Structures are given as C-alpha cells and as structure tokens.
Amino acid sequence: MAIRKIRVMGDDILRKTSKEVKEVNDKIRALISDMLDTMYDAEGVGLAAPQVGILKRIAVIDVSEEADSPIVLINPVIVETDGEQRGSEGCLSVPGKVGIVTRPDYVKVKAYTQDMEEAVYEGTGLLARALIHEVEHLDGKIYVDLVEGRLRDVSEFEDDEEE
Ligand code: ZN
Numbered sequence: 001m002a003i004r005k006i007r008v009m010g011d012d013i014l015r016k017t018s019k020e021v022k023e024v025n026d027k028i029r030a031l032i033s034d035m036l037d038t039m040y041d042a043e044g045v046g047l048a049a050p051q052v053g054i055l056k057r058i059a060v061i062d063v064s065e066e067a068d069s070p071i072v073l074i075n076p077v078i079v080e081t082d083g084e085q086r087g088s089e090g091c092l093s094v095p096g097k098v099g100i101v102t103r104p105d106y107v108k109v110k111a112y113t114q115d116m117e118e119a120v121y122e123g124t125g126l127l128a129r130a131l132i133h134e135v136e137h138l139d140g141k142i143y144v145d146l147v148e149g150r151l152r153d154v155s156e157f158e159d160d161e162e163e
Contacts (some may be wrong), residue, residue: 018066020057085104099143
C-alpha cells in the first residue's frame with residue numbers, strides 16, 4: 001500500500017491527454033492499488049491517474065458511504081448521458097474549493113476491468129457526476145472550467161448552505 005502525491009491545479013500534467021492502457025501488467029496493478037489508497041486517504045470519491053502524475057487512462061471511484069465499493073475504470077468512454085443535475089462539485093486536485101456545476105443526471109460508461117474484460121457502468125446522481133468528472137480528467141479537463149459563477153472556499157460554501 002502506498003499513498004501517492006496528488007498533483008494540484010497549476011501542474012501542467014493535469015491539462016494533458018492520457019494514453020490508453022494496452023495491457024494490465026504488475027506496474028499498472030500497483031498503480032491502481034496506490035490510486036485507491038490515495039483516494040481513500042484523501043477522503044475523495046474519485047481519482048484519475050493524471051492526478052498522481054501518470055498519463056494513463058485509468059480512474060478509480062467510490063461513492064459509497066462505507067468507502068467499500070471501489071470501481072476501477074480502464075480506458076473509460078462515456079457512451080450515454082441523460083437528464084441534468086445542478087450541484088456542488090470538488091476535486092482532490094483543487095483542495096478546499098467547491099463550485100456549482102451542471103452535469104447529466106445519468107451517465108453510462110464503457111470501460112475495461114483489470115482483467116481487460118469489457119464492462120459497463122451506469123450511475124445517477126453522485127455516481128454520474130463522479131464518472132463524468134473522472135473521465136474528463138483523462139482528457140486534461142478540470143471541473144473549474146465549468147463552474148457557474150465563481151469557485152468558492154469550502155468553508156464559505158458551507159456557511160451559505162446554512163442560511
Ligand atoms: Zn477531480
């Protein structure tokens with residue numbers, strides 16, 4: 001188990017396009033295991049490989065309350081979206097910040113498993129948001145570009161919610 005350093009906004013690597021994974025070898029398996037450790041350690045719901053400095057099309061997600069239901073996506077492609085949800089979004093590469101982003105409310109993703117078998121993942125609500133957010137990281141996109149209004153501090157945002 002190893003925690004990797006999370007790259008933060010301003011780091012050029014976050015704006016680059018990641019490359020497809022051709023083969024899941026020991027190095028890739030170790031990367032995935034470290035990405036899960038890093039995501040759970042940072043208490044995030046998703047993490048993409050470029051966020052730990054690796055330009056490969058791999059992302060991990062876990063939106064469960066118990067943090068015990070990891071989803072590993074290799075070469076994910078969004079194949080369907082539907083509906084709309086407007087809500088707050090954050091990113092481990094943009095620490096302490098949050099912004100309002102409108103996303104589809106349903107997202108269907110095709111990806112490969114660690115055995116390089118094709119798999120389909122569908123999500124609504126938070127899972128849909130996480131799926132699209134992580135896939136966008138693999139194309140060098142960060143959610144801050146989509147924020148309505150301005151990016152806010154988490155503390156400021158929580159104060160507003162209480163009003
Ligand atoms: Zn992110």
